[in-house]
Amino acid sequence: MSTPTAISPAHTLRGTCIQHPRYVAGCPGCRERARVRRRARYRAAAYGLIDPKWLPASDAQAHINRLTGIYGMSHRQIARTAHVRRQAVLDIAHGIQQHASPRTIAAILNVSPQRPAHTGRVPALGAARRLQGLAVAAYSVRDIARLLDAEPQCVRRWQLHTTPQISVRRHRQIAELADCLDGTTGPSPRAQRQARVKGWAPLAVWDDIDNPSDTPRGYLPWYLTAASPRTVNQRKVA
Missing domain, CATH: 1.10.260 (434 Repressor (Amino-terminal Domain))
Known part of the structure; x- marks a missing residue:
């Protein structure tokens, strides 16, 4: 039977002082020198003598x-x-x-603004209506962002129409995506329910979706009708 090898205290302690390994956090003298060095670096960074770390x-x-x-x-x-x-x-x-x-x-x-090939900007109302119509078709913000190669928070801002204008490149991408997905159903029923609760209109009810004076043809949101989506779902379950 072999005898277990004894482990020295130097291997068991997490020593930060190389000269005095029996101290876990270093000897008092080394710790005091470290404090003086940190204070000196802080003051030098405050006076602009050295570059600060953060x-x-x-x-x-x-x-x-x-x-x-x-x-x-x-x-x-x-x-x-x-x-x-x-x-x-x-x-x-x-x-x-x-x-x-x-x-x-x-x-x-140092990152300079890089505008797309089409540097003009157009009203974002049509893009917002198209994104809202895609939400009614059960496409979530993440689904649309993945298809547009954009950030989800940007798609959310466009969908909620929080920005008055949008770039021509993005407007054309959203219009092409809406034309491609029109008449299809997405993979997110939750996004569809939320869009209906908000009263967003489908893509098919717009005659001129980019016209601010255009209204959805033959479509009324649930809050202008007698029953809400929740009531209708409860009646279907009953």
Whole structure:
């Protein structure tokens, strides 16, 4: 029977002090020198003598929102142009990451707006009506975003008509997608129920979907009728 090998304390302790491994967090002298070094670096960064390790990402967040909201750039395109991770761009844009390295912030701020081939902008009402009609046809925001190669939050803004204008390129993509999916049924019954509760109109009831004065032909939302979708479903179950 073999005798178990004794393990020295140096291997069992998580030593951070190389010269004094018997201390778990380092000897008092080493810890004091580390504190002095951290204070010196903090003061040097505050006076601009050295580059700080982390900076507030508020400017980068505002720049990302400007690129996505005004110029229609996607987070994937911004990350590809800045040579940073797409998840880092998403975290900064959504406010999850409040600080970032100076290199990441500088790379994002150096991304110049890249307009599509068609630089004009058109009213977003027609695109919003088409996206709402696709929701009535049981296509969720994620389904539409995947087909358009766009971010789901951008598709949500277009669908809710929170932006008055949209780029010509996006408008044509949405129009082509609506023409292609018109008369089909998507894979999301939940999106269809939510669209009906909101009173959105299907694609087939519009004569001129881009005309602001046009109204849905022969269509009334549930809140203008006697029964709501929930009441109708309860009657069907009964």
